[in-house]
Amino acid sequence: SGPDCLLSLKVPRNTAWRARVTDVLMINCTVVMEPNCWENIAVTWCRIDDNHECRPLIHSNHTSTVWRSVSESERLSVLIFWSIYTQDAGLYRCEIKSPTPAVSHSISVTVTVKTPLSVEVQFSVIYISVFVVAVVLTAPLIMSRGVKKCQKDE
Incomplete structure (x- = not known):
């Protein structure tokens, strides 16, 4: 990762996901960067709280993240909810701290009750x-x- 390693996070505006309680839900964030710059890149996920601050997610057996390779210069960071609940509804973002800080647009997650x-x-x-x-x-x-x-x- 050097100074010429420019990156971007791609999440279209107004991205929204809907799931039913206890479903598995996967939301993703596309990371685009030069092929030789992937070393030491860490994407983190956060949830926007009532104060409009993005609080980092603490991973548990309830959520996890994985990388999916799309091409040499493009990868997906996927946040997986293994069993989603109504309290998981809200706005999420992916972010990278270095080499250049970047934050994605918000991803809206709606959780409905199974009827x-x-x-x-x-x-x-x-x-x-x-x-x-x-x-x-x-x-x-x-x-x-x-x-x-x-x-x-x-």
Whole structure:
């Protein structure tokens, strides 16, 4: 990493992700830099708090980060929520401290509660399932009668 190692973080404005409670969610930040400059590059993730300050995330068994290589000059830093919860909703950013400090645009994360299927949908699923089972069970009987009838006709 030298003085000619210019980098940029690419996160489009208004990037938003939506997930349901307990889903796995992966959000990413694209890092672009000269191919020979990747040594000692560390991307950190932070969450914007109520005071509009970006607080570094403390990784646990709940979240982790990984690198994905896109090309020689482009990589993705991916923040993984292994089981997301409503309290994880908010604004996140990725940042690099050196060689040149850079901060991405905010990424909005919305977490929704899983809703149970409505009664109408549940009954529709039951009716369709019963119909499919009936067709599967009766089709061989109908086919075998057709074969016997053809044999009698001969």
